[in-house]
Amino acid sequence: MTQAEAGAEFSLFDDGTMGANPYPAFAALRANAPVMKIGTAGLWAVSRYDDVLRVLRDPATFSSEVSIDVLAGEPARPSMIFNDPPVHTRLRGLLARAFTPRMVELQRPAVQAYCDDLVAALLAQEEADIVAGLAYPLPVMVIANMLGVGDGDLATFKRWSDAIIQNVGVLLMMGDDGSLDGINREFDRYFKARLDKLRAEPEDNLLSGLVHAETDDGTLGEEDLLLICRLLLVAGNETTTGLIVNSVRVFSEFPHVVTELRARPELLESAIEEVLRYYAPFAATFRRATRDVEIGGVTIPRNDRVIPLMASANRDEQQFQRPDEFIIDRDPNRHVAFGMGIHYCLGAPLARMEGEIALRTLLPQIRGLQISREPDAAALLRPGGPDTLFVRFER
Template sequence: MQQQNESNRGFSPFQFQPIEQTLQTFQWFSMMRANQPVYHDEQSHLWHVFRYEDVTKVVTDYSHFSSESIPGFSENSFLNGTVVAKDPPDHRKLRNLVNQAFTPRAVNHLSGRVTEIAQELIDGIKPAGTMDVISDIAFPFPAKVIAELLGVPDKDWDIFRRWASGGEGVGSEVSTEDNTAQGQQSMEENMYDFFSRLLAERRESPREDLISSLSVAEIDGERLSERELVSFCILLLAAGQETTKNLIANAMYLFTEYPEVAERLRQEPALMPAAIEEILRFLPPVWFTIRRATEDVQIGGQTIPANSIVMAWNSSANRDAAQFPDPDTFNIQRDPNRHLTFGHGIHFCIGAPLARLEGKVILPMLLEQLKDIKRVPDVPINVRAGIVYVIQSLPVTFSH
């Protein structure tokens, strides 16, 4: 009975809470991996999976753990019908579309413009000697990059920015408040109309942007439907923006928590790619993945009944000592570092290549151009903890 009481003190998804409280969740993960690695919460009827090996199975084995027909994830949300909420064979067609958008060539083609966007934002905050990492850098940077990738006209930036802000974690939770649900539906309808119009314009006057490519896209000789194309654009806005925003925010939090690491990266910028992987492992932007058991399935010595909803905690798997020696140490030279932050298998995060590129561009620039970065004292740091892990505000000071 004590174990169950301890289990119920664990993570409370979709709540705002101090960062210290959220970080204590890693202690809960450790206890659960040791004592109840596959745990059924009788109150919520959810199954929770904590160990690296078991989490990998859940996110990889789509024949037993489906992405379809999950309330609030692949049903009743903007994710419905998108690549992240489809199983094979339908998944393959949509994933091929994703691959067209995120080929290494397509992503690297953006690197010059990504650098320009990063420099514009840094130039804007330099004179003040202070900034809020979230509102001044972490949010606008990936939003502007996604707008650039899609080919959103400059005149539409303000509305695109509001959608990116309102889409924070969109689809990752289900509100019980009618007005919130209605607002969400209205926003998604507006986005649908916007991207439908943009696709039609590009069919008439193509440009060198992703929207133009999508407007004539074919997969296996089959044209994609208007809904599939527009849903993909909305998914890019949400997934491509959110992952990078949280990566940058978490990186800057860790650089202020471990200033010796920040200084080392200034001296040895070649370590940044490995540092980004450790940031993704140590404090991941995405904390768990949701699946539905397609049949009774054995995992971790437990039988999960068919149609049960399973939460696979990649944030716990990333701290599993069976996979990561000394897992609670922030080690920017960790090798190997097979973290599960971006998932695994056919549903590997669509935004991962872009998030890594953006991190490798802007984080060295921030460390090189802003010296002595420190958090503003006595300002509490709050996070919204759900599928995505979102620091709400991170005010810092610096010199240059």
């Protein structure tokens, strides 16, 4: 196959025909055009495991400051995911200080209680929507809990969360059209009041930990704190929804996985790693070349944007044996679903815990499950997956 033919099979931003099963197209790319220009807008897809790692591990050459403002010569707005050192180092250091293993562990009883309620409600239905019933509410409730958002405020919090998540890509690529101004004002007003309260009366949650964190130059400023609240909403919700949705897809496609996990629950942790590899929720990210750079025999010009395809890297036959098979106890399993290098996912332990508790609650109560309505294929590659995923359980 020529590069042009591989390109014809692959267009990342098309109408979604890739969604249902992009993996044959990724394999064609790895074999024939591992670093390939997409369209005319200066975008390059990188599909091999080693090349994806090289991009993620070299922030000086492959910058996370990708927004349209930066291309126009303006400084990147502080946001952590879309910043390089030193801004990134400072923000990540601050958040990591509060996002400790203890803080994650503190969520366990709440996560278990949410899962008990949500799973019971799902199993009471003949046909249930896994997204609305579990995969979507669970991560939102957990973040809300970590930020100390009260139960009565949860619906508003979800509305903000949806609006911010849905607009983040547009904001980044097309610039700020002001569409989020109203939501941002509401969000800031609410959290400013929360921050004032926490300053006076500390609580045992992540946000309170951040409010009282001592830094070299005193405590954290209000702007930093608001930014971290927004970041947690964006980074932690859709992706974790995707992990739960993708686990369900695997259970429906490979019924023996459910049988085996029921017989050997100790395999659940490695099964979750395999779900992350097999169907990576965060399929790809963005970087910007800071200079003309050669990779895979191709020169990417300065300021072109690079798309490391983690979902493709996770199926690279040079890295994984039998990459298109779901192997419950795959070992080693060095997938890149949580990224790599300085931006490696800070929430990985929390996401793993949420996935593990959700599945450990569901699996003993079912003998199997089947997806009962064709999901929206175009949405399967989005971080949170489709808006609905209906299943029937075998009890």
